[in-house]
Amino acid sequence: MFKKVFSGIVAAAMAMTLTNAAMAADKIVKIDGSSTVYPVTEAVAEEFQKAKKGAIKVTVGISGTGGGFKKFCRGETDISNASRPILDQERKLCKENGIEYIELPVAYDGMAIMVNPANTWVKSVTVADLKKMYEPAAQGKITRWNQVRPEWPDAPLRLYGAGVDSGTFDYFTEAIVGKAKSSRGDFTSSEDDNVLVQGIATDKYALGFFGVAYYEENKDKLKLVPVVNPHTGKPVLPSEQTVKDGSYQPLSRPIFIYINYKSIDKPEVKEFVEFYMKNGAKLSKQVGYIPLPGDIYKKSLERFNKKEKGTVFHGAEVGIKVEDLFKTKPEM
Amino acid sequence: MKNMEDIKSKIAKRKIFNNIFAIIGLLSTMVGLALLVTLFIDLAIDGTPRLSYKFFTSFPSRFPDEAGILSAWVGTCLVMLVTASAAIPIGIGAGIYLEEYARKNWFTSIIEININNLAGVPSIIYGLLALGLFVYFFNFGESILTAGLALALLILPMIIMAVREAIRAIPNSIREASYALGSTKWQTVRNHIIPYSTGGILTGIIIGLSRAIGETAPIITVGALTFIAFLPPSPVSGEFPFINFKWLLAPFTVMPIQMFSWVSRPQQGFHLNAAAAGMILLVMTLAMNAIAIYLRYKFRKKVKW
Numbered sequence: 001m002f003k004k005v006f007s008g009i010v011a012a013a014m015a016m017t018l019t020n021a022a023m024a025a026d027k028i029v030k031i032d033g034s035s036t037v038y039p040v041t042e043a044v045a046e047e048f049q050k051a052k053k054g055a056i057k058v059t060v061g062i063s064g065t066g067g068g069f070k071k072f073c074r075g076e077t078d079i080s081n082a083s084r085p086i087l088d089q090e091r092k093l094c095k096e097n098g099i100e101y102i103e104l105p106v107a108y109d110g111m112a113i114m115v116n117p118a119n120t121w122v123k124s125v126t127v128a129d130l131k132k133m134y135e136p137a138a139q140g141k142i143t144r145w146n147q148v149r150p151e152w153p154d155a156p157l158r159l160y161g162a163g164v165d166s167g168t169f170d171y172f173t174e175a176i177v178g179k180a181k182s183s184r185g186d187f188t189s190s191e192d193d194n195v196l197v198q199g200i201a202t203d204k205y206a207l208g209f210f211g212v213a214y215y216e217e218n219k220d221k222l223k224l225v226p227v228v229n230p231h232t233g234k235p236v237l238p239s240e241q242t243v244k245d246g247s248y249q250p251l252s253r254p255i256f257i258y259i260n261y262k263s264i265d266k267p268e269v270k271e272f273v274e275f276y277m278k279n280g281a282k283l284s285k286q287v288g289y290i291p292l293p294g295d296i297y298k299k300s301l302e303r304f305n306k307k308e309k310g311t312v313f314h315g316a317e318v319g320i321k322v323e324d325l326f327k328t329k330p331e332m
Numbered sequence: 333m334k335n336m337e338d339i340k341s342k343i344a345k346r347k348i349f350n351n352i353f354a355i356i357g358l359l360s361t362m363v364g365l366a367l368l369v370t371l372f373i374d375l376a377i378d379g380t381p382r383l384s385y386k387f388f389t390s391f392p393s394r395f396p397d398e399a400g401i402l403s404a405w406v407g408t409c410l411v412m413l414v415t416a417s418a419a420i421p422i423g424i425g426a427g428i429y430l431e432e433y434a435r436k437n438w439f440t441s442i443i444e445i446n447i448n449n450l451a452g453v454p455s456i457i458y459g460l461l462a463l464g465l466f467v468y469f470f471n472f473g474e475s476i477l478t479a480g481l482a483l484a485l486l487i488l489p490m491i492i493m494a495v496r497e498a499i500r501a502i503p504n505s506i507r508e509a510s511y512a513l514g515s516t517k518w519q520t521v522r523n524h525i526i527p528y529s530t531g532g533i534l535t536g537i538i539i540g541l542s543r544a545i546g547e548t549a550p551i552i553t554v555g556a557l558t559f560i561a562f563l564p565p566s567p568v569s570g571e572f573p574f575i576n577f578k579w580l581l582a583p584f585t586v587m588p589i590q591m592f593s594w595v596s597r598p599q600q601g602f603h604l605n606a607a608a609a610g611m612i613l614l615v616m617t618l619a620m621n622a623i624a625i626y627l628r629y630k631f632r633k634k635v636k637w
Contacts, residue, residue, distance in 0.1 A: 030583075035596070038559075039394065039597070042394055042558075045559055045561070046391075046393055046394055046559075046561065057562045058559070058561070059560050059583050060557060060558055060560075061555065061557045061559075062593065191596070192595065192596045193598065194596065194603075214598040216598065217598040217599055217600060218598075283394075287394050288598060
């Protein structure tokens with residue numbers, strides 16, 4: 001036992017004398033951020049490491065979009081996954097620490113509105129219906145289906161939704177209520193979307209929102225609800241086609257990676273991003289996401305190679321088409 | 333005769349109560365046991381088909397069938413190694429000091445109360461402490477070392493308490509006999525206290541480590557990763573000095589985090605992987621407990637007063 005004690009002390013002492021420089025010898029691309037973007041980046045990281053035969057190492061964490069930006073703006077990561085554009089306060093934080101970045105879209109994520117298959121009355125919903133259900137003023141008041149639309153039955157309305165710390169929730173509230181993070185508090189929310197799937201699948205009077213990928217895997221347990229496009233007035237179901245051509249609005253959005261400007265000088269990071277843009281279409285589709293249309297990956301790669309730093313967004317914006325991202329020049 | 337009947341019926345009544353209590357006790361035991369067994373069977377039904385040599389030797393992947401737990405179980409083992417080498421000596425040292433050396437005064441009472449309270453502090457708090465202390469202040473980074481030390485802090489109060497309980501169980505006459513023969517305090521501790529309490533101490537250590545192995549919150553706080561498809565540098569190498577400590581500062585993931593990441597994926601295949609990983613984690617914990625029971629039995633047999 002005393003040998004063990006001694007060796008423990010020696011181990012601790014040795015560790016103290018080691019510096020992080022010892023690790024820097026390895027080529028590591030450090031990525032963190034959104035759990036929504038994670039499956040895409042994981043797929044790219046997996047293929048990239050295979051292609052490089054282990055010469056370059058990639059690590060991916062899930063701290064959430066906000067948590068990822070915190071680390072990114074401290075300069076701890078090379079790339080940050082983000083399911084929404086960078087916010088003003090995060091831009092400020094990065095600026096204070098002298099961190100500059102390049103913003104690239106990597107795929108589309110559609111949010112689906114879902115009900116129980118036994119629900120026969122909902123043919124489609126409008127943004128106004130959803131707002132009526134989820135806005136803060138609905139708390140404790142809108143509790144029955146016929147309060148939303150008189151033709152719907154006089155039955156309890158039970159709401160589900162993505163966890164309040166997720167970028168999905170931020171985007172949904174921005175798109176529906178008009179203000180990010182603003183919603184009623186009395187609905188069932190979970191960071192684990194499978195919990196929501198189970199909830200809706202077993203409750204005839206449920207309605208909820210979460211990522212399309214979760215619907216794809218549970219088609220037999222859930223019913224997808226068309227959302228009325230506010231511009232055309234037509235109900236639209238989320239699909240690869242309708243998300244790509246922009247008719248499934250406002251509940252589809254591009255997801256992003258942010259690359260630390262200084263990290264581009266590291267050949268391993270540059271190679272990784274190039275690999276990402278070249279294989280992004282194929283890999284995002286494999287993991288259940290909707291690839292960006294046409295030549296967007298090429299345009300992104302161009303933007304990356306030209307080192308155009310900054311973001312094209314001014315806070316959270318809804319209904320932006322990914323083509324529009326390349327009409328304006330990004331700024332810090 | 334009537335009196336006799338009376339007594340008989342009273343005895344019968346008491347026997348009924350006796351049996352009722354035995355049944356309640358049995359049921360209570362069964363609840364815990366049945367829950368564990370049901371959980372394990374449920375995991376086994378989902379997870380067993382995924383168990384194969386490949387599952388242990390593959391890195392995470394976007395294809396559920398190809399994904400494995402190599403980086404997770406290696407990470408868990410290394411983190412546990414750090415936790416054990418930090419928590420065991422400190423825990424035993426503190427326990428022996430408080431029981432054998434410390435004078436009973438208000439200061440040691442405060443320490444005692446605090447240690448008892450620390451055992452009940454939520455684990456995420458230890459994660460935040462570790463983030464501030466080890467990651468930023470000591471600059472250990474988001475490494476195996478940081479995670480191991482965070483978990484060591486978490487289980488330290490448990491180990492200290494177990495050590496004290498074990499030492500307290502040794503009758504005072506043993507100490508008195510040792511002093512009567514002219515032993516110093518250290519000789520008494522070295523030759524009597526530690527050997528006699530080893531069984532209890534080991535139990536405490538292993539219960540502490542079994543708790544640490546399943547912890548997720550503090551590990552996520554200090555920055556464990558989710559996708560990591562390489563192993564830390566090997567602690568043993570072919571050239572001088574044969575051992576290195578580079579692995580201590582390597583990035584890592586652990587079993588519970590890998591499970592958590594799989595459970596939250598949409599594809600059914602990942603859920604099966606999570607069940608298989610859960611089963612392995614459960615087996616690891618049960619194995620540790622089995623070792624504790626065996627060691628306790630072995631050391632108890634050795635003690636002859």
